Amino acid sequence: MLDTNLLRKDLDRVVRALARRGLAFDTDRYHALEARRKAVQVQTEELQARRNALAKQIGQLKSRGEDASAALAESQAIPDQLKALEQDLGAVQQELSAWLMTLPNLPDDSVPDGASEADNVEVRRWLPGAAGADGNPAGLGFEPRDHVALAEPFGLDFEAARSLVGARFMMLRGPIARLHRALAQFMLDLQTGEHGYQECYTPYIVNGSTLYGTGQLPKFKDDMFWVTKGGQGSTPDDDGPAEDLYLISTAEIPLTGTVRDRIVEARDLPIRLTAHTPCFRSEAGSGGRDLRGLIRQHQFDKVEMVQIVHPDQSWQALDEMVGHAEHVLQALGLPYRVVLLCAGDMGFGSAKTYDLEVWLPAQDTWREISSVSNCLDFQARRLQGRFRPEGPKARPEYLHTLNGSGLAVGRALVAVLENYQQADGSIVIPPVLRPYMGGLEAIRA
The missing domain is CATH 1.10.287 (Helix Hairpins)
Structure with a gap:
């Protein structure tokens, strides 16, 4: 939530900043x-x-x-x-x-102007192999197949999922299910073992208050899946009356929500949390994009990173988290680029966001696989999450919160399938995943 003191002291700044996001205050x-x-x-x-x-x-x-x-x-x-x-x-x-509560965060001054993804700025790219004349990864040497054609013989099943629930869901069987699990386990091990995150198992259902706190409500209500309505089956607890309950759209929600109505001691910062969860999105505003395949599903898995930090450390933490996401892609040997989002393309709660986009040979383009954002104190104000600075007379101050994908598991599966495909339709397993696959080096018919 925006700082009311800033509104009273420097309203012109707020008006200009929101205008950069395409919003007239x-x-x-x-x-x-x-x-x-x-x-x-x-x-x-x-x-x-x-x-x-x-x-x-x-x-x-x-x-x-x-x-x-x-x-x-x-x-x-x-x-x-x-x-x-x-x-x-x-x-x-x-x-x-x-x-x-309906107004987005103000973009940082370092965020470029722009209205859409066309105005985003590439910061760097990483290619594990040779580059083509256009600077993108060189071709595979044969006509690439997309991930659906590659994975269906090995256990990707959309029809079974459609009969169970409907479109934009998937069922995985056999080696593809195991590869999906291997990716998630590898990511968790990397984030906890090398990057210092604490692994968490979170609820997959949260109440409306938590979603207001992290910024999903009220703006994105139509993109959420409701589990039950307050007073119609949900049970009141000691904290008050029953609320609407929702399936999480990202583990950012329960992880960041852990500081709701709390005062953290400064000595306990930073707090680094990670979780592997399913994520549920109705995609109400997707406009029919990516109907084929795994890119845009109603249910997908993600390993999420969250940092809750002292305000003086949040920009350093942002760069650090981008590096943590990059480490996953480099370990998997996947070509990617880092993009700084323009003001008009950032998420609701973000003050600055970097996207990591992975190369998909069949689409001949870059696709988002991670988004890492610094929300400054925007979420903390909504959540009333604060810390107590050191000193006998120090008053509590608002925390800074950051979140990022480390990574989206389904999209990582797509990238591995397409980048490691062979001319005969087999899939080479990236070396770092082989211990999670029982030593298997490739998936073959």
Whole structure:
């Protein structure tokens, strides 16, 4: 959520930053809300001052033996008036908060201008082999098959999944299922063993409050899968009434949500968390893209990285996390490039995002396989996640949160299938995955 102090002190900066994201900030609405807030606060202060003056006046009248009934009657009416003003102030603050919940994070000054992915800026690329004349990976030496044609003989089954639930789901069997599992296990081992992340097993279902905190709600409600409606089968707990429940669209949600309503000690930072989970997305806004294959599924697996850090360390952590995602791709021997997203193409909660795009020979193009973002204090404000700086009089401050894929398992499977395919249709297993495949060097018919 945007900082209300920044809105009051430097509204022009907020307006300019949101305009870079293609959003026109309604300054008239904001000024109207601020005017109402200030008016209520002035009335409240005047009533409080009047109450104090009446208390003094009543004491003086009584000490002189004079009639204090009029002053006493006026004083007794003030608490109800203050309560009404308090409710008015609460209504204004609630309206402002609900509005701010719909506004995205401000892009960092280092983020390039632009409206779409066409305006993103390539930072670097990594090729394990020779490059072609266009700078992309050289061809395989034969006409490449796409991942669907490659994987169906080895256990990729869309028809079985369609009969169970519908389109955009998959079933994996045999060697393809094992390769999918090997990728996830390898990624987890790398993130925990070499990059210092703590492995977590998280709920796959979260409540609406957590989603508001991490920024999926209210904007992306139609992209979520609802599990149950509050009051219609969900059970209240000790924290309050039942809420709507949702399947997670990324493990970022439960991992980042662990600091909700918490104050972390500065000595415990940074917090590095990772989890392998299924992710569920309705893809309501995908417009029919990538209907064939594994690129855009309603259910897919991902190994997620989350860092929760001191504000002074978040930009360093962003570069570090990009490197952690790159390490996975380099270990797998997959060609990739790093792209800095423009202001108009970033995610809702991000202040700066790098995408990693892997090369897919059959599509002859680069496709996103990881997105790593620094959200600064945007999510922490919504979650009320803070840390206590060292020092006897230090007041709690908001944390900074970062998240990134390390990596999307299904897309990594696609990349391995297409980049390691052979002319006879077999698939060579990347060396780092062979221990997870029982030493198997290739998948053959």
